[in-house]
Amino acid sequence: MATAIEVITALLTLGGLVYLLLALWGARAFAHFWRGRVSSEFAPDVTILKPVKGVDPRMYAGFVSHCRQVYAGRFEILFGVSSLDDPAVGEIERLKVEFPAVAIRLVVCTERLGTSGKVSNLVQMLAAGTFEHVLINDSDIAVTPRYLATVMGCFEEETVGLVTAPYLGKTAERGRGLTVWAKLEALGISTDFLPGVLTARTLEGGLRFGLGSTLAMTRTALEKAGGMEALVEYLADDYEMGARIAAAGYRVELCPEVVETSVPGYDLRGYCVHQIRWARSTRDSRKLGYLGLGVTYAVPWALATMVASGFALWSFTLLSLVLLARVAVALSVGVGLLRDGQVLRDLWLLPLRDLTGLMFWAWSFAGDTVVWRGEVFRLQDGRLEKV
Template identity: 35%
Template sequence: MHLLLVTLALACGACALVGVAYTLLAAALAGRFFRRPAAEPASFPPVTIVKPLHGNEWALSSNLASFCAQDYPGDVQFLFGVQDPADPALSVLDALCRAHPEADISVIADVRLHGPNRKISNILNMLPHVRHDVLVFADSDVGVEATYLRQVIGELQQPDVGLVTCVYRGAPDPGFWPRLSAMATNYQFLPGVVTGLALGLARPCFGQTIAMRRDTLEKIGGFAPFVHHLAEDHAIGEAVRMLGERVVIPPFAVSHACVETSAAGLVAHELRWSRTIRRVDPRGHLGSMLTYPLAFALLGAAFSGGAPWAWACVAASVAARMVLKVLLDYALRQRVRDLWLLPAWDVVAFAIFVASFFSSRVIWRGFSFNVDGDGLLSPVQDE
């Protein structure tokens, strides 16, 4: 038993040190990513922005308004869609139309359901109303800067580019739990993506932005093939790559509203995300365990009976994570706050990571699904 504990302690200590090295590397790579120059468009083609909506989020009005305030001289059509004629998002859209009478806004309310992925069903209902050949799909919880559209179009005009997507940062609603959710996005997801891109290990595509031409969309069969996918954004990106076209990410982050109002809601959201990644990218998900240096350092301290070297690993892990947070906050041009929350979240996040291996069931918009190895959804009946 003593030998087993020593072995476990040393293994956890080694994982913690590798995690510290990864964390410092991610901090450096994130700064380099956001310092890259943005592409400027050679022309300003007409664009249709497609936004599926579901419910009235706290920041929905400001997020939608940010799309209507773009520094883009070309024509822009806005398509907003809901599946419930009584959706509270419709009142926000009424106010948006009054505030921006100059904007070309269309609202589509269509109850048709084409499969278990309700967002894709919503988009399929909107597509017949698209007028332009350049399309930008963006989730309802996304907020953008005024230069967003011109930078996305600039990237789309680069050689061999078939799709442009964007990384995102967490923008918390008021309250404690949304702040924890933003921590998961800003200091776990975001550095992982940037590091994976720099090392050639990541092939991301995010629903926060998917920009493509109409002919590319038609080549991948439209959106209908993805109506059974949970991670439909990942599947769309892979389909575009299969055409031999590139998926690129510009050097800025859009904001993503973090809306979880309870511990249960936060854990359910993060567990759904973690289980989805495990199913669509099992090796990458397993490798992500090295992004939890503090958890491994604490386990090393426990298994070693509180050996001094183990507590040194704990201190190094906390310091590295703090460095990452400060540098990322600087790169994202946001105020450094809640440093004390980061170690607590790291431990919770590791527990969610471990729990993701014990089931493939996820809860999405109140419905339960199993997710298979291809990321496909199959409804399950809760007992």
């Protein structure tokens, strides 16, 4: 039995090592694809949809970054709220005063069309938009002045139906918001999540899904994919939107423009709630791929191999190789591609990040409930059911 366990953990470790090498290859392929490309001058008029609920500490700064775009085409920003009593309304009115030259509109979404309040609002906001090209991102996303130019330039190729963007999670710089759990969340985004996306892009010959940080599309592609209304019951609406547009025959492009999302100052409970929702959402979206996700956590498997082998010398060699590959992925993707300096600050937390990642992967199979914005739902094949 002891030998069998040793063999199993060693094989899982080797599988994880192969994955890390694939992630490095995926990062190299992505960087090579965009290196030396001339920025496109294609700048179609675009409607930006931002569903909001409540006020986050960095939300207004993110709003401002969208208003300061260096963009040749026209753009409008539509903010969607479920009620005029939402505290975000005051911030939107403040934004209108600060940027009178930007076309900013508030859309009050009074109908609840499905269990996903966010997608329900998006359906109503989309109907109020003006232009053929549409861009959706979350309320806390902050962008560079070249964001629209880079994202929308990808549509110069007519085969592109959806453009998405990599992102990093920004923690508080100091104070109570800079918890170890917030650091683990940000570290996971830059050194775990995006390497997985790049690996999928390489193995599948392109992306077949979208990322919620940026979902830019044409109305034509969205309609051919079934429309926004078809997503009102889904938690992972970003994944579904990309998957459906790809299935409709369009290309999903991952552009090189990096955006920032805000990471709250999680306590342990908040971190666990968010991670398990993320894990179960991914489990329901990519069932076969998610089964293999457990193998990718090479560091915990290498540690388990050391214990199972009685701390044999060869197991230390294997652990050293795994740690070298894991750090290489973190630096090449987190620092090299995302320019996320927080990765260097928190590099020592990588083993803990991988241990918790493996734990949440296993825990995700133990149930179907998720907590989203204070509401409890049951997931059934990616669809939300109110508990």
